[in-house]
Amino acid sequence: MGEVDPAFIQVVKHRPKLAATHAEGIPLIYLAALAGYSPSDSPVTASLATFEGLVAEMGEACKKWERIEQEAREFFRRGLEEKKVRRDERRVVGYYEVEHTKNMRDWKEVFDCTVQEPTLVPALPEDGEEAVTEWINQWPEYPPGLREACEEYAQELEKLAYKLMGLIAQSLGLPANRFDEFYKGQTSIRLDHHPLCPVPHLSLGVGRHKDSGALTILAQDRVEGLEMKRKIKPIPAAFIINAGDIIQVWSNETYESVEHRVMVNSEKEKFSIPFFFNPSHCTIVQQLKELTDEYNPPKYRPYNWGKYLVTRKGSHFKKLDVEILRIYHFEI
Ligand SMILES: O=C(O)CCC(=O)C(=O)O
Numbered sequence: 620m621g622e623v624d625p626a627f628i629q630v631v632k633h634r635p636k637l638a639a640t641h642a643e644g645i646p647l648i649y650l651a652a653l654a655g656y657s658p659s660d661s662p663v664t665a666s667l668a669t670f671e672g673l674v675a676e677m678g679e680a681c682k683k684w685e686r687i688e689q690e691a692r693e694f695f696r697r698g699l700e701e702k703k704v705r706r707d708e709r710r711v712v713g714y715y716e717v718e719h720t721k722n723m724r725d726w727k728e729v730f731d732c733t734v735q736e737p738t739l740v741p742a743l744p745e746d747g748e749e750a751v752t753e754w755i756n757q758w759p760e761y762p763p764g765l766r767e768a769c770e771e772y773a774q775e776l777e778k779l780a781y782k783l784m785g786l787i788a789q790s791l792g793l794p795a796n797r798f799d800e801f802y803k804g805q806t807s808i809r810l811d812h813h814p815l816c817p818v819p820h821l822s823l824g825v826g827r828h829k830d831s832g833a834l835t836i837l838a839q840d841r842v843e844g845l846e847m848k849r850k851i852k853p854i855p856a857a858f859i860i861n862a863g864d865i866i867q868v869w870s871n872e873t874y875e876s877v878e879h880r881v882m883v884n885s886e887k888e889k890f891s892i893p894f895f896f897n898p899s900h901c902t903i904v905q906q907l908k909e910l911t912d913e914y915n916p917p918k919y920r921p922y923n924w925g926k927y928l929v930t931r932k933g934s935h936f937k938k939l940d941v942e943i944l945r946i947y948h949f950e951i
């Protein structure tokens with residue numbers, strides 16, 4: 620990334636605290652402990668039966684994670700010339716190294732691909748109010764296994780994501796399949812590489828943000844850096860499950876989308892792979908009617924997810940002079 624560009628330097632109040640302590644009490648679900656469990660053994664059959672399914676999904680997902688991480692390392696190791704599957708404002712999937720979060724440049728390079736091919740989204744505003752466009756993946760020549768690794772990972776993670784959405788629905792007193800109707804394809808995988816940074820006290824790998832989609836399943840390597848108010852210790856074979864803004868709205872704030880950011884490091888590069896499980900672009904995001912009543916009225920105005928996503932994506936390409944679209948703009 621060359622010498623340090625001032626675009627990377629965070630304002631004082633958002634600079635990382637290198638000596639931050641680890642967060643305690645982040646709930647950790649030991650699925651392995653349930654692996655030998657037989658659902659008929661106990662009265663708590665229903666919920667544990669759901670966990671049983673999760674155990675199998677997790678095992679498969681972890682195997683695929685090992686492979687995709689290797690391919691990601693291989694891809695990022697190559698020079699810019701070989702990573703030429705570059706993204707731009709129209710073709711938003713592919714390689715990119717100058718992404719901004721909240722108008723500050725992140726210390727990272729990324730490779731994005733969508734799970735459904737093609738993924739349909741609203742076109743840019745200048746193309747007309749109703750216009751729809753397709754995001755089509757771009758695959759690099761090297762490493763040749765990257766495409767297959769992403770496709771296999773997507774298949775496993777999608778199964779896991781449906782299971783988790785089912786559990787979230789049940790935790791809200793809803794049928795497990797309550798969210799399924801929204802999912803006809805909007806999911807994406809990102810490979811994140813945070814190279815060594817000479818100024819880790821001044822810059823961030825990813826600036827503070829909340830994930831705007833529904834659910835993020837984040838796989839991170841063993842290098843520390845992820846912070847959710849406090850530092851999250853990386854745990855081998857553990858995914859970080861993040862509820863995004865959409866779950867916050869669907870649940871009328873029973874679930875909160877958590878702000879997070881990534882610190883970088885001058886000694887160890889960091890790799891992570893978020894899987895963004897999002898509804899179809901035509902979804903109107905609003906509180907589920909079963910979860911609102913006169914005592915708990917909707918807290919947000921409905922919004923079109925596809926348009927929101929495309930507007931947010933646009934803000935990642937360059938520093939803008941306007942405030943970035945956020946869900947609080949839809950608060951009632
Ligand atoms: O790179 C990471 O570890 C986290 C990435 C992240 O939070 C995001 O892309 O939304």
Ligand SMILES: [Fe+2]
Nearest residue numbers: 828829830879
């Ligand atoms: Fe995030």
